[in-house]
Amino acid sequence: MAPSGYALTVKNRVIANLKRPEGALYEPPPGYKGDPNDLKRKCSIPYEITVDGNGRMLSYEIDRCVDEVLNRAAEQAIRSAGPFPAPPGDGSGQYIIYGTAIFID
Numbered sequence: 001m002a003p004s005g006y007a008l009t010v011k012n013r014v015i016a017n018l019k020r021p022e023g024a025l026y027e028p029p030p031g032y033k034g035d036p037n038d039l040k041r042k043c044s045i046p047y048e049i050t051v052d053g054n055g056r057m058l059s060y061e062i063d064r065c066v067d068e069v070l071n072r073a074a075e076q077a078i079r080s081a082g083p084f085p086a087p088p089g090d091g092s093g094q095y096i097i098y099g100t101a102i103f104i105d
Contacts, residue, residue, distance in 0.1 A: 002051075002095035006087045010049060011099040013081040018101055021073040041067050045074040045101040053092045055084035062101070074101035 002010070024041045028034075043065035050058045060078045064071045078101075087095050 002097050003088055006095070007097045007099075010051070010081070010084050010097045013084065014047075014049075014077050014099060014101065017077040017080040019073060019077070020103060021069055024069055024073070024103070040103075041070055042104045043067050043070050044104065045071065047074065047078060047099055047101060049078060049097045049099075051084055051087065051095050051097065053087065053089060053094070055082075055086040057082045057084065058094065070101075070103050073103070077101060 001007075020040070028036070028039055032039075045065050046063040047060060049060045052058055057078075060075075062071065062074055062078070
């Protein structure tokens, strides 16, 4: 498990790259006069990132939600967040960072 300060740095970099993708709104039904934000696709996608002692991402996994558009956006944010700074320590070992990509607002 990564030190909490380092894990927060990694998660903040993922969040900075997390963008609601094109096509992340459902098509309104004909005559819909409600708030378009009510039609945003929503889900939370837990993830884990494994980095080495130099901060290089070795792998990542996501717990996919039912919405492939948002799954792809979460994966893109994770891939774009690296390279990460080296974690504290002697540069050996691996660290796992757990987070959640949230598309609910």
